[in-house]
Amino acid sequence: MKRLISLLTLLAVLIPSVAFAAEAPEEQEQKESLDVKEVIFHHLGDGYGWEVPFSHVYRIPLPVIVKAEDGKWFCFSSAKLTEVTVTEDPATKEKHEELTPVIHEVEKDGKTYRFYLAHVSEHKNKVVEIFPLTAAEQAEVNAEAIRIHSEKGGDAHHVVVPGFVLVGHEYYKEYRPFDISITKNVLALIIASILVTLMVMSVARYYARKGMRAPRKGMGFIEMLIDFIYTGVIKSSLGAKADKFAPYLLTCFFFILTMNLLGLIVIFPGGANLTGNIAITLVLAVLTFIVTNVLGSKHYWKDIFWPDVPMFLKCPLPIMQVIEIFGLFTKPAALCVRLFANMMGGHMIVITLILLIFIFAAFGTAALGTSVVVSVAFTIFMLLLDVLVSFIQAYVFTLLSALFISAAQEGGHHEETHEEEAKNDASAEVAPTAEVK
Amino acid sequence: MELFTPDLGLVFWMFIAFAILFIVLAKWGWPVILKNMNERAETIDKGVEYAQQAKHQLDHAREEAQKYMEEAQAKQAEMLRDAAKMKTQIIEEAKAQAGVEAQKVMDAAKVSIEQSRKEAELQFKNEVSKFSIEIAEKMLRSQMKNDEAQVKLVDKLLDEIENN
Numbered sequence: 396m397k398r399l400i401s402l403l404t405l406l407a408v409l410i411p412s413v414a415f416a417a418e419a420p421e422e423q424e425q426k427e428s429l430d431v432k433e434v435i436f437h438h439l440g441d442g443y444g445w446e447v448p449f450s451h452v453y454r455i456p457l458p459v460i461v462k463a464e465d466g467k468w469f470c471f472s473s474a475k476l477t478e479v480t481v482t483e484d485p486a487t488k489e490k491h492e493e494l495t496p497v498i499h500e501v502e503k504d505g506k507t508y509r510f511y512l513a514h515v516s517e518h519k520n521k522v523v524e525i526f527p528l529t530a531a532e533q534a535e536v537n538a539e540a541i542r543i544h545s546e547k548g549g550d551a552h553h554v555v556v557p558g559f560v561l562v563g564h565e566y567y568k569e570y571r572p573f574d575i576s577i578t579k580n581v582l583a584l585i586i587a588s589i590l591v592t593l594m595v596m597s598v599a600r601y602y603a604r605k606g607m608r609a610p611r612k613g614m615g616f617i618e619m620l621i622d623f624i625y626t627g628v629i630k631s632s633l634g635a636k637a638d639k640f641a642p643y644l645l646t647c648f649f650f651i652l653t654m655n656l657l658g659l660i661v662i663f664p665g666g667a668n669l670t671g672n673i674a675i676t677l678v679l680a681v682l683t684f685i686v687t688n689v690l691g692s693k694h695y696w697k698d699i700f701w702p703d704v705p706m707f708l709k710c711p712l713p714i715m716q717v718i719e720i721f722g723l724f725t726k727p728a729a730l731c732v733r734l735f736a737n738m739m740g741g742h743m744i745v746i747t748l749i750l751l752i753f754i755f756a757a758f759g760t761a762a763l764g765t766s767v768v769v770s771v772a773f774t775i776f777m778l779l780l781d782v783l784v785s786f787i788q789a790y791v792f793t794l795l796s797a798l799f800i801s802a803a804q805e806g807g808h809h810e811e812t813h814e815e816e817a818k819n820d821a822s823a824e825v826a827p828t829a830e831v832k
Numbered sequence: 833m834e835l836f837t838p839d840l841g842l843v844f845w846m847f848i849a850f851a852i853l854f855i856v857l858a859k860w861g862w863p864v865i866l867k868n869m870n871e872r873a874e875t876i877d878k879g880v881e882y883a884q885q886a887k888h889q890l891d892h893a894r895e896e897a898q899k900y901m902e903e904a905q906a907k908q909a910e911m912l913r914d915a916a917k918m919k920t921q922i923i924e925e926a927k928a929q930a931g932v933e934a935q936k937v938m939d940a941a942k943v944s945i946e947q948s949r950k951e952a953e954l955q956f957k958n959e960v961s962k963f964s965i966e967i968a969e970k971m972l973r974s975q976m977k978n979d980e981a982q983v984k985l986v987d988k989l990l991d992e993i994e995n996n
Contacts, residue, residue, distance in 0.1 A: 581845040595861040602868040642858035674838035678846040
């Protein structure tokens with residue numbers, strides 16, 4: 396560790412001095428300023444293709460599945476929405492590749508459908524169905540664009556007009572179709588599901604093959620995790636009902652953990668910011684909400700609508716009821732936001748640290764050299780921290796879900812024992828009379 | 833904000849992916865694993881318990897063997913003592929029996945000796961009386977050779993009878 400630190404310090408001192416010596420005499424003018432927000436959001440968000448390493452242009456095409464405005468379904472490759480244009484700089488002969496969106500036209504039943512990857516629109520980076528406008532309408536939308544521009548300012552050539560999308564220099568009417576495309580996130584989801592299935596089934600199959608023998612190495616680690624969650628979280632909070640809820644909670648834990656860790660891998664099988672996407676955490680939180688409340692006991696519901704508190708708190712004005720019902724929804728909402736914010740925050744910090752290099756690059760080579768070393772060191776630290784956070788967040792989600800579920804079960808448990816006691820009393824009372832008869 | 837609005841398509845796929853994953857794992861994955869893990873834990877617990885018992889027994893085996901040996905020795909000594917006792921008893925008994933038998937034989941001998949003595953005495957008496965009669969006869973004959981002597985005797989006898 397000491398050696399590592401000294402090495403890094405040495406690099407931090409050396410690189411700038413070397414860079415000073417090698418500084419180019421002519422300053423290259425930056426063609427476009429770095430849009431930090433754009434880059435961060437691109438990395439955190441979803442996409443219709445999956446970037447391959449070392450290229451911003453070429454992507455693994457994925458199927459786009461959309462339902463057009465008139466209810467027809469369309470499925471096509473995401474590669475058809477973009478085009479790689481190669482421009483050559485006349486001065487330096489340097490080739491510059493750029494990814495530009497194109498209109499994808501489909502003929503179906505004698506009608507032409509047009510799809511476009513919106514950029515200047517309310518549905519940025521989403522597939523929209525577009526309809527050409529007449530000249531009169533075009534003029535109207537342009538006037539609207541000028542009006543909006545005068546109000547809000549910004550880039551005069553890229554004004555977002557609600558309901559319309561800018562294609563080249565013309566506006567088209569847009570319709571956001573019902574979109575169940577296999578996007579980058581969906582594919583990552585499928586990969587994560589397959590990984591979890593393989594992991595769990597490998598352990599299950601191992602038992603079928605080897606019986607009682609304990610699995611080793613990787614499988615042993617998975618088993619250790621299962622045991623950690625099962626005995627440490629599920630059994631300790633749910634007790635006798637552990638086996639009923641164990642499949643759901645274990646699936647949650649392993650799915651979240653796999654998605655978290657996959658998100659930290661930069662290239663293909665990983666790299667999708669899944670658990671940092673609110674749609675994913677929302678579904679997980681809603682599922683916990685459903686499991687908690689649908690399987691909740693009578694006692695749990697009684698505590699919500701008629702809690703054991705002084706009468707003035709619940710009768711004329713239902714203060715407690717309102718608080719309890721509010722609490723019903725805040726619990727899963729907290730689950731959803733906690734996981735989302737933690738994972739997204741981690742990703743955002745890593746991306747920002749890397750972006751620092753490009754930001755400092757504008758201040759000269761010395762700043763670039765220093766920022767490379769510092770940023771990379773911090774990025775590695777952050778990524779290691781994120782590995783820990785991945786595990787902690789999966790654990791916390793499972794732990795809190797287990798606690799919410801057990802809170803909805805516990806009352807019922809007592810009630811059941813009471814009922815059993817009552818039944819036993821009743822049968823004890825019945826028995827003597829039966830003897831008398 | 834794009835980041836904070838859930839995308840419906842992703843929600844849809846997430847729901848489906850989770851549902852399929854849950855169904856597959858809840859049917860073929862978790863129950864098998866949990867059952868096996870619990871069984872193995874129980875088996876290990878039992879094994880440990882068994883091993884502890886075995887160790888306990890092993891620790892006490894020497895003591896137990898000693899105990900058995902001592903018991904056996906005590907038993908052996910007792911048996912030896914019993915045997916010695918029995919031997920002396922048998923000898924005593926045999927001696928007593930022999931004494932009784934000897935006494936019996938001696939008594940019988942005494943009786944037979946007495947009897948033979950009596951018989952001999954009787955025979956001797958008979959012999960003596962026979963001899964005395966013969967002697968008396970011979971004497972009588974010699975005395976009674978003349979008539980006078982005879983008459984004298986008859987007179988004497990007659991006197992005796994008369995006196996009686």
